[in-house]
Every structure is written in structure tokens, then in C-alpha cells.
Amino acid sequence: MDKFVIDQAEGLRRLLAREGSRVIAVTGGRGSPGRTTVVVNLAAALTAQGKDVLVIDECLGPRSVSALLGGVRSSGNGARNFARNGARNFAAVMRGEMALDEAVGRHAPGFGVLAAPREHLAQDPGAQFDAQLSKVLAGPADFVLIDAQLDAEGALSPLAMHAHDVLIVMRVAAQAITDAYACMKRLHFAHAIAQFRVLANHVVSASDAQAALENLAGVASRYLTVSLESAGSVAAEPHMPRAVQLARCIVDAFPSTAAARDFRHVAAELPHWPTRPALSDPGGARSNALDPAHSADSFVSSVTGVPSAPAPAHAGWRAEPPVQRTAHQHA
Numbered sequence: 001m002d003k004f005v006i007d008q009a010e011g012l013r014r015l016l017a018r019e020g021s022r023v024i025a026v027t028g029g030r031g032s033p034g035r036t037t038v039v040v041n042l043a044a045a046l047t048a049q050g051k052d053v054l055v056i057d058e059c060l061g062p063r064s065v066s067a068l069l070g071g072v073r074s075s076g077n078g079a080r081n082f083a084r085n086g087a088r089n090f091a092a093v094m095r096g097e098m099a100l101d102e103a104v105g106r107h108a109p110g111f112g113v114l115a116a117p118r119e120h121l122a123q124d125p126g127a128q129f130d131a132q133l134s135k136v137l138a139g140p141a142d143f144v145l146i147d148a149q150l151d152a153e154g155a156l157s158p159l160a161m162h163a164h165d166v167l168i169v170m171r172v173a174a175q176a177i178t179d180a181y182a183c184m185k186r187l188h189f190a191h192a193i194a195q196f197r198v199l200a201n202h203v204v205s206a207s208d209a210q211a212a213l214e215n216l217a218g219v220a221s222r223y224l225t226v227s228l229e230s231a232g233s234v235a236a237e238p239h240m241p242r243a244v245q246l247a248r249c250i251v252d253a254f255p256s257t258a259a260a261r262d263f264r265h266v267a268a269e270l271p272h273w274p275t276r277p278a279l280s281d282p283g284g285a286r287s288n289a290l291d292p293a294h295s296a297d298s299f300v301s302s303v304t305g306v307p308s309a310p311a312p313a314h315a316g317w318r319a320e321p322p323v324q325r326t327a328h329q330h331a
Helices: 002-017 035-048 079-094 126-137 174-191 206-224 240-245 258-272 296-304
Strands: 022-028 053-057 112-115 143-147 165-171 195-203 227-235
Touching (some): 022 035, 035 053, 035 165, 079 112, 165 174, 174 195, 174 206, 227 258
Parallel strands (some): 053 112, 053 143, 195 227
């Protein structure tokens, strides 16, 4: 009964406080943690659950959302024209010269895609940009998922700064975990972000993923005074490459697979995440703690589980108690 009352209260707060979409910036460390695949499949899973979803694609190239989704449709244009004209359309929307509906393409599962390459956000956005962006984020979409492209310093774009949550995608491997921590550190000092959500992707062993997430949360709390919350995990899936070849989401193409079930589970939990102010909201206080000097050896030993000082308690971590075993690197 207590949990039911708490969930009701949180739902009421979200309803009363809602002004536009819930915006989530999805990013990750170097390499290929599967950020874009996560964005696409979460969008498909949320859409299947009856949510109106807009994906904003900040990336260019063959691995971008717009390139991966061969079935994107836009008003009067084919998929090739949409990919080519997407950046131009976004600029037109920001200048007030094009309606959002005209610029957004639709993928087969039903979610919208708006191409907004990071390169077009490099200049000072200005008041007109903010006004138009407010219209985009106050539109009909329940969720806006941003495939966020970080700059050379590891900072978010002016667009992604409107996110309410930053979701870090990582794989459970020693270098990937180190890269995820480095990504959080840069974002923390660039934007004073005090909370992140972490999704373990391409997971072979759930217990190893659990141990890695627990250890990473302890390191982030100890050295950055940053709290991490688990967004769940997604199983390694041999059918994922085939789904990519088909320009399909695995949630849509192979719904019975373990990865598809995991994406649906994460999507079902996502609407219940506690509401937070957007990063760009000056009223949203976010701590910017000093970063104590520490060696790479200290960090790696903390994350991989080699005996070290016990990790302090970290607020916001809602996972089960840590599994007493190390996280192994998987191919």
C-alpha cells in the first residue's frame, strides 16, 4: 500500500508539473556502447506502449538514427531525401520557417525522427533558437529521446541541455566502464550534473553487470559526489546485427528475443522515473563537487572489484545489493 501511495503521488506531481515532453539525452563513452541502438529500440518500445515519441538525431554518418532507419517517411519525401534534408529542415524549424510536423519523419513503428546534427548547433543559439526549441519540446510528444553527440570537451549541445535526464549507455568490459566514467566526469564538470542513469548494454552475465554498476556507482559517489541510478540492462543479442541489416529495431523485428524483452522492460519503467528539472533550468540546483586527485589504478580497482576501501553509500541507487564477484570482460 505504501508503494502504491508513493507511485500515485509521483504520478500526480508529474501530471501537475508537466510542461511539454519528458526529454532524455542518451550518450556514452568512446567506442560503440550501442547508444543509437538503445535510442531506436526504446523509442519503438515506448511507442508500442501507446506513447508519442520523438527522436532527435544529433549525429551524422552511417550509424546515425536517420541512416539506420531505412523506413523513415517524411511528408512528400523518401528516406534518402529525409536523411539529406534533415539538417536543413531542422534549421528551418528553428528559424520558424517550417512547421515541426513537416520536418519530422516517421519510422515504421510509429515514432518521429528529427535530424538535428551537432554541427548545426555550434554557434550561439540565441533567443530565437530557445523560443523555437521550447515549441518543439512543448509539442505533442510524451517523450523526446536525444541521440546526444558530445563535443571535444565532452559537453552536451544547447539542445541536449534541455534534457531532464542523462542516460549513459555502457558495456560491461573494463575499458568500456572506464570510458563511461570518463564521460560522466566530463559531463559533471561541464554542466554540474549530479545524477546520471546508467544502462548496461550487450550484457552476457546479469550478475556481472550488477556488480559493475554497483562498483561504478561507488566510484562516482566517492570521487565526484555524483549519484547513479540503474536504468536496467539489455542482454547481448545475436540477432541484433541482422536487425540492423534490415534497418529495423529488434523490438519490432524480433520481439521474442531477450534483448527485445529487456528494452520493453526499460521502456515500461521509464515513465515512472522521478521528475527532475531540465539541465538548462537555472532553478534546478545541481552540485558541482571538486574532483579529488586519484590514480587510474585506484579507479580500475574500484570498478573491477579488486579489494579496496569500501564504497560509501550513494543516494539514488535503487538496485539490489551488490553481487560479491568481479565483472569480467566479454568479447
